[in-house]
Amino acid sequence: MTERELALAQAFAALSANLEDRTEADYLRRVATTYTKVLQVELAVAVWAGPDQRLHPVTPMPQPSAELLEAVCGDSPAVDAYRSARPVRPALLTDLAGPWPAFIVLAHAAGYRAAAAVPLRHRDGVLGSVLLGASTESFPDPALSLARALADAAALGLAARRTLREHIDTNTHLRGDLQRRVMLQQAAGVLASVDQIAVADAVRVLHTWARRHHRPLEWVAAYVVAHRALPPAR
Structure with missing residues (x-):
């Protein structure tokens, strides 16, 4: 097993061990951290939908600006991936007439030149998405395939965590x-x-x-x- 293959195996194993995190935000922060390490991208923001269906961003430290995180949850590849339940292929952040003008301006100003996103899908539902940002205009296709696989593992871990919480709440109530x-x-x-x-x-x-x-x-x-x-x- 190569060093790269070992790192991937450890990443998938880490995403399945989700009960050590105190909250969903802690787990999703670890998900985002895994993306930055495995895919070697400069930005990874996990976006999850709350009970009110509002989107909330979670990202490793140091965090991007509050304005950029607000744009990620307002109109960005992450929102498109969440709503469509489909990956958003890498797009260059140079066209201000593109589909996410506010996000493009803020992301470009922060040093990012390309972005993509994958949904966190579980069965028939979408729990959120993960936004990826790169400081270069090259975003290799294999990275998106790996991002989708990591997203499936993360969604499974998140769903398992929520199921366990529901069981605990029910048992506590009973x-x-x-x-x-x-x-x-x-x-x-x-x-x-x-x-x-x-x-x-x-x-x-x-x-x-x-x-x-x-x-x-x-x-x-x-x-x-x-x-x-x-x-x-x-």
């Missing part, structure tokens, strides 16, 4: 519901024992007290379990 039910049953048992009433009646008493006094039911239940009595009326 665990909270179970804990509230257990607390309610404990409080109803305490109240039924103290007042010599049926458990079903004790549950109704707890609900009525919470509603009448504008208190969360779980707070009332916790008070009853701790003090073996309903809270004093305010």
